[in-house]
Amino acid sequence: MKINDNFFMKLAIDEAWKYQFISFPNPAVGCVVVKGESEILAIEAHKEAGQAHAEVNALKAAFLKYYPNDILKTKSSSKQIHEYLIKNHNGFFNDCKVYVTLEPCNHEGKTPACANLLKELKPQKVIVAHEDLNNIAKGGCETLKNVNIDIDIGCMKKEAYELLYPFLKWNSGTFIFYKMAQTLNGSIDGSISSNSAKAYVHTLRDKIDLMLIGGNTVRTDMPTLDARYIAGRAPDVFIYSKNKVFDTNIPLFKIPNRKVHISDDLFKLLDYKFVMVEGTYNLLDTLKDRLDYIVLLVNPKIRNGANALNEIDIDFEIVHENYIGEEKIMFLKRKS
């Protein structure tokens, strides 16, 4: 296997995918720091809105790889790390290459601008997979070029675009994904997911703006649709139903500060940025032209049980996959 820019960028992209959706409303971003030709010092990501950006986490980890007992290890806020590194880097990064999946931000928001930090640390080279399309944050590469830091843009751009895609979509409109769980052979009957997969679904519910579910599922299963496994926030719910009559004594309707819409007008989804659908193949058929992703949880067992119930033809690209415990998670992007 070739150990080159693509290899290091792939490590950054894979690390970022671990926090895909979790970083909402921010993009998932990964960063790798390499000293000299191929001494790998850090593989980090942006984990959650309000926390440090990928570059900051990676630069901190890289410095601590050499100086594990440095006082830097006690600094946790982005601002503290910025300030400490700018004062104490002592040229440490001058022979380093920094691989980042998205152009470093040029904008002082909740956290200081990464481009400014890199400008001060003066790494030998910054390799960027995808430019920033956000009018407020962009311009990071320009800032670095102006102080003569070597910049390379476009390494693994297609993979970085797929990583960035949910952000691009929710930032300019609505990103809609369908969560499904099945066995290896596609059976959707009965209880399928493990506890760790269920906890992951609750982690997603804690992040999304809105959950869409079919009226029949609400009537039959009477789900609460909260995020209790992780003590998280319960999202607003959109019940897709022509028949507007529901037993509002079920727990779903009793959650404080939750809005519940009952409607068959899907246009209302577009008031939200980040929508998860949980449901059956019926709803999949209705939504298929508006869907961005299917997030498919696959439990590795074969069971007798029905799979496709309708005439549905959809083609996907597997943009990423990972494990949740022993189960697979696949991020499937609808081909248009």
Place this chain on the structure above:
Amino acid sequence: MKINDNFFMKLAIDEAWKYQFISFPNPAVGCVVVKGESEILAIEAHKEAGQAHAEVNALKAAFLKYYPNDILKTKSSSKQIHEYLIKNHNGFFNDCKVYVTLEPCNHEGKTPACANLLKELKPQKVIVAHEDLNNIAKGGCETLKNVNIDIDIGCMKKEAYELLYPFLKWNSGTFIFYKMAQTLNGSIDGSISSNSAKAYVHTLRDKIDLMLIGGNTVRTDMPTLDARYIAGRAPDVFIYSKNKVFDTNIPLFKIPNRKVHISDDLFKLLDYKFVMVEGTYNLLDTLKDRLDYIVLLVNPKIRNGANALNEIDIDFEIVHENYIGEEKIMFLKRKS
């Protein structure tokens, strides 16, 4: 992400998996060479029987990473590389760590012993994931300890065991895997696989000892069951059928040097070491207690079509997965 022994060993294991089955009758083995603390120089694997072992490929690549124009690049046979490195290493590996998924062989066979090469190159440390259980080849760690090379055994041992498992099985008996292809939702109707997935299946056919197939499939589909997409060798065929009457004019029976068994006695499979089953769920039901793996090719599309046809309950562990073009390949080990 922590950059530690596990991180480097995982790179070696993943590289080796690319050649799982293809290395038959040899085990799939991977090797990573790291200079100093974390300067990654090579990620290589054993690719095919008769070719260089993983360690030899990795040590060569590591040396060439520093000296890309060295005459070593013209050496391709294992013996040549051994001899050249032993003469010309000049202490290059003394500050290197060598990660290898299987204990280096201690036995001069088709290729010289890797333990002997490492003994001469004297790396700082050799990290071995799994000891060699083969009576002929084992003892490599002992050889290295005797010359005071630091040895660590057991890093990611469970993952290395899964990598080694097919070899352990075919080396001491018969390894049987079931090749299946389906859509995302488990449909097995119609033509499913892409051309690259078909070529991969032919690559497997070229390597296996025996292919098992059901009598009805032969009668209905009249398949040739050769490896023509890769101009490879056609394996022997075992037609599982109570009814022994077949039209022997179909191409399957016309391939020179191919043995075709027609039998309903599965015990005969045990005369072979490496058996692939291609067939329907019926055959899966018959074989489920003898099966080691399912190798599942998943085409990322949803199509209306049947999945499980029988009452089958089998649990699996996903031991590895990869891509073949846009399709997924999953290596599923039956849980016992």
